[in-house]
Amino acid sequence: MTENYTRATPMELESYQRFEPVESIESLQSDATYAYIQPIEARELAQPDANITVAAAVVEMLEQLGIECAFGVAGGAMATLWGSLSNSLMKVLNFRHEGGAAFAAVEAYFATNRPTIVFTTAGPGITNAITGLFAARGEGAKVIFLSACTSAPQRGKWAIQETTAYTLPSEGIFTSGALFNYATTVECAAQLPQIFKRIALGLAQPGGFVAHLSIPTAVQTSLVEQELPRLDLEGDRSIPSKETIAKCVSKLTEGNFAIWVGFGARGAAEEIRTLAERTGAAVMCSPRAKGIFPEDHPQFIGVTGLGGHSSVMTYMQTQMPLRILVLGTRLGEPTSFWSQSMVPRGGFIHVDIDPQVPGVAYPHAETLPIQSDIEVFVQELLTQMPQVEQTNTLPHPEIEAISPGTDNLVRPEVLMSAIQKVIVEGTDAVVMAESGNSFTWSTNLLRFNQAGRYRVSTGVGAMGHTVTGVVGAAIARQGIAVAIVGDGAMLMNNEISTAVKYQVPAIWIVLNDARYNMCFQGMKLLGLTGADALIPETDFVTVARGMGADGVRVTTESDLTAALEKAIAHNSPFVIDVLIDPSRPAPSKGRNQGLAALGVKATGTPKQVSFPLV
Template sequence: MNLKSITKTLNPLEQLQKSTAIQPNLLSLDQTSDLTVAAALVKTLEDLGVRYAFGLFGGGITPLVASLEQSSIQVLQFRHEAGAAFAAIESYFASGHPVVVFSTTGPGITNALTGLFAARWEGAKIIFLSPCTSATQRGRWAFQETSLYTMSNTGIFTSGTLFHYATTVECSSELPKIARKLLAGMGKPGGFVAHISIPRAIQTSSLMTPLPRVNFSQSSVTAGEDAICKSLQLLCEGPFAIWVGFGARGAAAEIRQLAERTKAAVMSSSRGKGIFPEDHPQFVGVTGFGGHSSVVKYMQEHRPLRVLVLGTRLGEFTSFWSPVMVPSRGFIHVDIDPEVPGTAYPAAETFAVHSDIGAYVKALLKYFPQTYGLSPILPLPRGDRQLIKPYGEGLVRPELLMDAIQRVIVEKSDAVVMTEAGNSFAWGTHTLRFTTPGRYRVSTGFGSMGHAGTGILGAALARNRKAIAILGDGAMLMNSEITTAVKHKIPAVWIVLNDARYNMCDQGMNMEGFYGVDAEISTADFVMIARGMGADGIRVDSEFDVEAALETALASTVPFVVDVAIDPTRPAPIGTRINSLISSQ
């Protein structure tokens, strides 16, 4: 089948924004006269599909939290606002429903900022609710004053790089406009992080303006006929590979069909693990940090004419901007964000397509028949697993721990697995293999410690199943929310690589030639800590005990910690990251 015959059969494809017209129904003044602004805002959140609100309240936000407690939204009080925000991110990705994060004034807001920055980077839909100092008290050194007098240049109160939409509610009549802004943001493709700041006096004031009750609908962007025609032309010119990212998670079946029909090799970002089965014969490996050398070998020995990039920014942790990853004739880069294509590799030839990934791949599939093949399947290099036998003595090797996690957790359960920033991320990405999307989560954008350790609460709650965090002792000591999991009976499991140090920093500095820097941490007994908080745990000192400990954790009916005495001398697969740091000097 040649290009001429393909393009001749093309039917005009509408370039449109699929969205349902929204006809808001206004509540009459009689219906709203008994509502406070706080209660009215909560009703809007319910209409938007919010199921959970995570945070830590204080005096400034009390009326709004009380209204949340009286609604259908489940409220969870966390121990730290950043943990609440990380949990909200993972709850969103697990369920597709927007999540509320709340805090009190001053430090409550600033504590939440790390998690909110991560939400923006990750592409989650989060609504942050906070109080601010009342207008009559601003500039007078009110306790924990939260206003433009004290936070004028922080970006907390204005739409911009942190918040897609931010506003301070000064009177009840602003609420209908805010409701419509939230509705528009939640309906757009991609992430949306909003901040609604409300003085306590406004929270308790009566609603004086009819409130729109809105029907929430999602929208998607579909590539036009010209983009599909051009893509077909470029892809038919010769062998191509497919590079799958997290943004393609909703199109797993279609991507597999496209790969099998065209015989294209497939690689993925770390966040894209499992979207294309990692045991498939056409899968060559994971790219970037913790990735596989088989990808580099493929690009060097079987360099494709082009690479079809689906839903990944090709940022540093996905590509390290390596020239090896640039195909001979450039990229076809498809993304829901029109600013993404061409950014990572500005000098490479790039055909940019602004589209939802699923809609784009479905359009391509119409013109690739079942028997169509652009090239034969070659013996592709692969990052194959190796069975690791346990030693009778010594500390637990991380390779053996990951091999046991693969067999016990990945292959024998449906638990979500998250890896934390650091060596845990590298080991998990490099060694674990997933065959379905949504089972593996990692933050490659903001990469904050504490994200996985607290994010599993949101994932487990939203999915109503086990969620596993693989993290180091440093991250576990920083933010874990064990007591929150205990209180709400959330089936969270923490697997702690306990090596009494910040080992990625330690190993990384040694690889760069910097020695003698103190990266050690006093040894912590995480089983004792867990039990002291009402959870349970088990200590693993022998490689022969690893598998049984993981099985015990999966069977536990309470939050559970597996405290593994890890060998700190085993070099983690972080060399690409270190080389990237050195090359940036």
Template sequence: MQLSSSKAKKTADRDGNNKAIASPTQKFKEIPQLCVAQAIVKVLENLGVREAFGVSGGAMATLWGALSNSILIDVLHCRHEGGAAFAAAEAHFASDRPIVVFTTAGPGITNAITGLWAARDEGAKVIYLSACTSATQRGRWAIQETSDQTIPQSGIFTSGALFNYATVLESPQQLPQIARRLALGLAQPGGFVAHLSIPTGVQSIPIETHIPEVNLAPALSVPSQETIETIAQLLCEGSFAIWAGFGARRASAAILKLAERTGSAVMCSPRGKGIFPEKHPQYVGVTGVGGHESVMNYMQEFSPQRILVLGTRLGEPTSFWSKDMVPAKGFIHVDVDPKVPGVAFPFADTLPIIADADIFVKALLKHFPEQTEQNITLPNPELNAIAPAESNLVRPEILMQAIQRIVVDGSDAVVLSESGNSFTWTTNMLRFPQANRYRVSTGVGSMGHNVTGVVGAARGRNGKAVAVVGDGSMLMNSEVSTAVKYQLPTVWIVLNDAYYNMCNQGMTLLGMKGADAKLPDTDFSLIARGMGAEGIRVEAEVNLESALERAMAATGPVVVDVTIDPTRFAPSKGRNKSLSAQGVKSSTEPAKGTQVSFPLV
């Protein structure tokens, strides 16, 4: 095979057979000149990006081509921009790497916004690349024109509530500054979502600027020794509990040591499930949506003097802002974000500590060196008796028990739950032995988040990912076809009851008549097979375990369509109290023991 002149020279120089030394000018000419799109990809490679999820389009063809030809970045072409953004967020949590989302102009941008909003709210590290209309074409009715005449610029193309950092690259000379800003953002603790929009005409311009090397060494807040000593003294003044959230997921081992040395009870947010082993005798349960009555039992019976809050914002999905969760001497609230401590409970005494949870707890452990014997029996999450079946349909409670045995206990798969009743069933009934096995979205809680996010989770961890979803979400926005294309080990377990049932059950028990949440009967196993995935239909409880075992053994995507009983009310007692506090009243008196299941308001 004949080598090109440049390859022949490299080979000769390496082997020592060609001693001629090229002049600096000759060396410069041999270096291929990059265009803006290629330079951006080089920056992303330097930042540690290894996956990009998106949907193509003419306005960003050059950028898409550059991404696709990267030797380090794998491009996954999705079916919807929103699905790509949700998948990217979950790929970050599964891999702990920054992930790219890419879309074309116009509707590509607007379709992606909900997923990017969720990425920001969840604390993911995502870089969004979009195309926009070139300057010379703006205002002239270009195809999918993206300019200040068609799309609001503030907050979409500028930094704000949606993006930590956003800009439009109008000139190649901006690239070094942008690279530095991205590196600084990714190195900070917590999430970082950036938007870089590149006009179509700019993407192919050759660059003459140097692409800077970047340093992603994290800058973590470290509390002073005096602060640690003060906190230790306060905690020793009386009993305290630990309230762990998603932001403390890397502190799992340290939290376990602290709890066992001090005998403190531990509760967690819905996103924090598994940070503390859920079958541990000191675990009192999940708070908030889908949470456990055992938490309130603990607060009433044991009345801790303080609560050490680690990595949770204590927002409505976690706390319902309940005054019953405020201890007598208030909160010690640890978070990397200085805007968090004290905001959810502004009336409560709160000592704010701006620090990484793992660093903080490890420092605190030095003041609690001895392990003490614990003779106190704490309330643990309840395991309610399952009422007898009233139809031939599958009871969701029995399905959850099968998922616990086959998926949670029988594998290392990550489990993602969709919003709606699937959220409350899984949060309340599943028990995880360790952190980073369970993912839900609480703040945004968009339908479609994890029916698509499961694709990113499987790709990010290079292993099994299982989504427990509703039929409404599955109809709204799924990426089964994408999983088929890349043969990702994904499983969808569909709670198929032919309803938007969180809404249906909630409206029924609130006595609000006339609202129709019924869905046409759908066979998702047939749809899955039509797209090239394996589809399994389960219509009887006796077939549940064999279906799940088959799905978990498969190497490619599987949809398990389970026809569940729509009359079984999801465990949402805590949510009922929150709705009442916000003024939502029932026009009829619900039967004793029933629960209102309804979306966040």
């Protein structure tokens, strides 16, 4: 062998294959233990003079846009595109289900604030991924979806997994609309420059951006003859006019005001705290915005909406502010329940990057709408906002005392207390909660003091989002990510096997009660009988070990701390299977008070309302 080559074990080959085709590796001398390959630094990574394929050009331009991770499931129709991705500088993560890959891509984006890729083959690859991509759009992620579709000569001839207008609706899947901010089919290489200018522009703007590029199988291998554009992500964050800021200051200084913080304000945590402390304003937040304003701050009055705190309603009923400054939240159902009790006397000043948001949730309330990036707006507001002395004593979220335990099933509130101590306070892990009662327990009882450490989905709220998204978050942040999930979600869609393949430190804490308990408790509260929300009890530790991970089953409260500490120290995929008491009602004070204001009662003959409003 020459000095230009080095030895690598078979386990190391996968990362090298991302830079050099498998055929060239296999052509070198090897023995049973080692293959001989060129070191990365000895290779020419620049494109050769020869024309490159459309697939390679697409990947090159996505690299220019700063994308580092791609999540997906391959197939024959996208083999060339998959090969180009696999031989790029990106981390290419091969998942077990396209939906799981899409959820992972969403959470990888939020863990790093860098756009991500989802890749799938044609037909069912696309349809399987749609729910995760729907969540990406709803959550405000930046995700590029790469798929294959049937080549023009084969369309309408019943090709394998035919993906054309004959088999799938084009509107909304292959065109821009409610699902994708931008979508197109790449029919020839000449389209690439304008396609990628559009994508670069979309990624550069504040807020989310979800795009779909579908590339026919034959087009993937066609050659690009023209020069590709150089791309950047320099965006324009327009500054509100001085007149607009002056108008806001005038309204906010007419009387007491509160600040309602949403997930869209996550980049303005420092500025919001400065504004609150300068003005004495009470601060509340949506479930997704937990931690943007410290939850132990004396001016924090609680979380609104689903899983929220009764202290918010106490504040609105006893210290109604003149106005509320709404920052980066749509005030949708999970955040407000559209309760009229949340409408202040002087209305809202509603700031959002999306001009279609302000004034929609409460159309009859007086609203001053402002389109702006939240960080830019608050920075400008601080240049004119005067110092105000705080005069009121504000209510705060209360955590009820926990009575002594027994040797029976684990109470969810005790589990949350242990998670708070061991994980929230003892590590820097990202914690995410699945939809259902996992959401309400976690949102109500856990406390965070910094942005980016808590993740829930309130838009789509798909089961399976967190059980798979936790893998994407752990991979992207290269650190521990923890998912608090129900047994129903864990059975629906998990990627334990994927976590084992890449040895990522993902932890699943399963609230195992052998039922879809939000539905079970909700139907009981409504007085409805006969609906079946039970599922067979599953041993998730056995499942995890069958996939190559480890875990521990917890049946008593005294074992919780040790189990959590073991999972943290394990630093690889780990499942904590907690047998919880299904009779404990999920936290509902805040939402019940909000519903009471709307005339909804849960006693006698209850008004028929849909979950999770029960």
